[in-house]
Amino acid sequence: MSEAVSEPAVSRGKTARAALRLLREPLGAFALVLVVGVIAAAVFADVLASADPSKIAPRDRFMAPGMEHLLGTDQLGRDLFSRVLFGGRIALTVALGSTGVSLLIGVALGLVAGYGPRWLDNLLILLFDAIKSFPTVMLALAFVTLFGPSLTAVVVVVVIVNVPGYARIIRTQTIALKSAEFVTAAQSMGAGTARILRVHILPNVIGPILILASMDIPVVIAIEAGMSFLGLGVRPPTPSWGAILNDGFANIRETVWIVFAGGMPIILTTLGFTFLGEALRDIFDPRLKAR
Amino acid sequence: MSQTPQHGLTRRSLLASAGAFGAASTLSPRMAWSQDGKILKIRSYSDIQILDPSFRLSTPEGDIMTAIFAGLANYTNGDEWNWRPVAVETLEQLDDLTIAFKLRDKIGFTDGFGQMTAEDVKFSIERVADPANESPYAGDWDALKEVEVKDTLSGIIHLKNKFVPLWSTTLPTATCCILSKAAVEKEGGKLGTKPVAQSGPYIMTEWTPKQRTILKRNPDWAYEPGGYEEIQIFPIEDPAAAEIGFEAGDLDHTWTAVSSISRLKENPPPGGVMLEKPSLAYVWMGINQDVPPFDNKQIRRAVQHAIDRETVVEAAYFGAASTSTGIIAPGLPGHREAVLYDYDPDKARELLAAEGATDLSVTLDILNQSERLAAAQVIQANLADVGIKCEIKQNDSGTFWTLGAKEGDYWNKLQLIMGRFSMQPDPSWATVWFTPEQIGVWNWERFNSQDFAELHAQGLIESDPVKRDEIYRAMQDLMDESGCYVFLTHEVTGVLHRDTVIPGLKPNGESLLPDFKPA
Incomplete structure (x- = not known):
């Protein structure tokens, strides 16, 4: 039992060292600044926004960036800076929310598949493979056709797409640990399945999956933006980076600022989360750093 | 052991190079212009869903039908609403209730359905008017009593009562396209998307749903030929996308978004001519x-x-x-x-x-x-x-x-x-x-x-x-x-065409396909 008691202290020490190493890596520090900046902008959108993101003023359309409108205005005269801030809130809500839910479900299913009976493992693997065989766009189109476009639709599609990946990784690692000495010891001391999974196996398999999840966040942001760009995601008038990009595409010959306003946050956020994930991976698994 | 790849190209450097290449490529966009006066490439705002004049769903379908099925009359090209004969040699209102017609004698149907006759005119007009057929265009022939066949090429249209819109919105429209009676009956009474027994200055030779429709000059058409050997029609719903297609050289003619008219009038794309037409829509x-x-x-x-x-x-x-x-x-x-x-x-x-x-x-x-x-x-x-x-x-x-x-x-x-x-x-x-x-x-x-x-x-x-x-x-x-x-x-209608094209247009900017000509 001392192992379980001492584990959090070890984790705290590791986490602190990892954080310091992250800040010492230029790429990691840059990524952290980007990610924290994007999250802060989304969280404090109400305070930072200079206007109501949905307020329509057609005669102010296509204004170039200036003091009144930091990123200019779109075809309906809406303030793009405010729309980008509130769009970030949508993007991060979808990305963090759906990745979190995917993680929970994926980890749970992966543990069950890896530690449970063979027939259940086979059944779950069949399910994961069946889901993975669907191209994401086709799955999204089918889902939206059946249930209509909405923010919920985006989240559900992302969860369905991501769960099998997480579950498979957790399953593989669980199978590898199932016969480890410390697990056998716990079993012989009378520990139940739930306790073994929660206390002995989960802490040893969760690290890599968290790194993978952080690297999936930009992918999810791109999926949300893509679906909204195609009119399959967030509904008007809710601001979304994909919808802003779509407005920019439709009016590209009038002004380039809308595309810039919709595209830059996607690029910066994607870069931020990707570099952060890579930096974390380099810290936790230095052998992969040179790849 | 080092895992650095031998060639020294890491994934990050590859991404950076690809990004730089992508940015550089935007500085030199592709320029491509139509150079062939024999082929006209135009945009329609919707695709074909049916090619039966009695059941047409959209104006672009009507534009195609009036090109491939000769009608009694059609609108003239220009800024005044007038009509001109197409399948007829003469079309004359004798009094408020009778209109006499005589067909041209060299109009034939494709697919072996023979010469166009007054019997086909009777069939086509009465088919639209017949309530049993539930044509949404039955109102165009609201006043029809019957069509009397005088001989192979001549007949008289009898009306029940005076019908004021006859010459403005019935005779020159797709409602008066003449179909082969034998062909329609063979098809079960209604045409689909595959035209049979075509008779106009053009014939439809290809339709790829959602992609393009191709019309070619009808080799058997003995009267005023269409201006182009081939017309390719691209269904593009979004006018903004069509404008991009025009600027890329993929289209010779398109309706523009109304919201683009001011910009395109001030700054038309190279080789483009912008027209603004009053719309009745x-x-x-x-x-x-x-x-x-x-x-x-x-x-x-x-x-x-x-x-x-x-x-x-x-x-x-x-x-x-x-x-x-x-x-x-x-x-x-x-x-x-x-x-x-x-x-x-x-x-x-x-x-x-x-x-x-x-x-x-x-x-x-x-x-x-x-x-x-x-x-x-x-x-x-x-x-x-x-x-x-x-x-x-x-x-x-x-x-x-x-x-x-x-x-x-x-x-x-x-x-x-x-x-x-x-x-x-x-x-x-x-x-x-x-x-x-x-x-x-x-x-x-x-x-x-x-x-x-x-x-x-x-x-x-x-x-x-x-x-x-x-x-x-x-x-x-x-x-x-x-x-x-x-x-x-x-609205208003914005028409953007290449300066190598003289467009065939009704006063409201709708297309008259056979009237397009090379400049």
Whole structure:
């Protein structure tokens, strides 16, 4: 039992060292600044926004960036800076929310598949493979056709797409640990399945999956933006980076600022989360750093 | 052990290189221009769904049909609404009730269906008029009594009563395309998307759904040939996408977005000529009076008062179009000076409060086009301002044009819809779609007024311009009174064509395909 008691202290020490190493890596520090900046902008959108993101003023359309409108205005005269801030809130809500839910479900299913009976493992693997065989766009189109476009639709599609990946990784690692000495010891001391999974196996398999999840966040942001760009995601008038990009595409010959306003946050956020994930991976698994 | 790849190219450096290449490539966009005077590439705003003149669904279908099925007449190219003979040598009104025709003697049908005869004319016209066939265009031949065949090429069209729109919106339209009786009967009474027995200056040789339609000169056509050997028609719903296609050299002619007209007039693309044509079309927001909460007339009235039409039109068309006062454009009999119920949000809130209508949630169906979406978003904001939550539903054209059809089941869910109908130069062509007989056909608001139907019938036989004007004004007043309509605009038509092309256009900018010529 001392192992379980001492584990959090070890984790705290590791986490602190990892954080310091992250800040010492230029790429990691840059990524952290980007990610924290994007999250802060989304969280404090109400305070930072200079206007109501949905307020329509057609005669102010296509204004170039200036003091009144930091990123200019779109075809309906809406303030793009405010729309980008509130769009970030949508993007991060979808990305963090759906990745979190995917993680929970994926980890749970992966543990069950890896530690449970063979027939259940086979059944779950069949399910994961069946889901993975669907191209994401086709799955999204089918889902939206059946249930209509909405923010919920985006989240559900992302969860369905991501769960099998997480579950498979957790399953593989669980199978590898199932016969480890410390697990056998716990079993012989009378520990139940739930306790073994929660206390002995989960802490040893969760690290890599968290790194993978952080690297999936930009992918999810791109999926949300893509679906909204195609009119399959967030509904008007809710601001979304994909919808802003779509407005920019439709009016590209009038002004380039809308595309810039919709595209830059996607690029910066994607870069931020990707570099952060890579930096974390380099810290936790230095052998992969040179790849 | 080092795992650095031997070639020294890491994934990050590859990504960086690809990014730099991508950025650099945008500095030199592809320039490609049509160089072949033999092939004309034009855009239509919707794809073919049917090639039967009696059941056509859109203007682009009518444009194609008048090119591949010779009709009695067609409109002339230019700025005046006139007609010219096509399949006929002569077409003459003998008196109010009789029109004599004589067919040209060298018009044949493809696929071995022989020469066009007066019997085919009789069949084609009576087929449209026959109520049993349920043609939505039966109204074009509302006054038809019969077609009398005199000999192989000659006949007389007999009317039951005087029919004022005959020469303006019946004879020169796709309604009067002449089909082979034998071919239609062989096809089971209705044509689909594969044309048989073609007879016009062009024949359709290829149709790839959602991609393109190809027309080629009909080698058996013995009269005025079409200006191009081949016409390729590309269905592109979004005019903004079509403008990009034009600038990329993939199109020689397109309608532009109304919102692009000012910009393109000031800065036309190289080799492009921008024209602006007055449009007779009308755009409106319809309210389905058979579906809650709009089965309550006061709530419909509240919506009429809630919509700031000026802002809707300004937002959608960037100031290029004006608000309309009904379905009849300026210059036609029946055009009104104002709507009866205009923007008054306080009145809207008052009406909603009186009806106890709180927390209303409604849907607005629109065609998936940038202009429609812009207009819909202003409507959404206007409705939100009076306490009505509105969800915008975007539809592709195939879905959109079936939403209110009685054959489907969506009509009893349809609440608000933004429609646009094209128009011919007679007010009866606007009002015909809103009669009780059209409920579930084109009357998706399910506006049901016998007074309106009777006035429509009067308008068809009334030749006194003053009385006609009164009739059509009264009809639009009835539409306003019903609460089913928010009239938005007549738009304007922007036409962008290559300077190597002389376009064949009706006065409202609609295409006359055989009249396109190389400059």
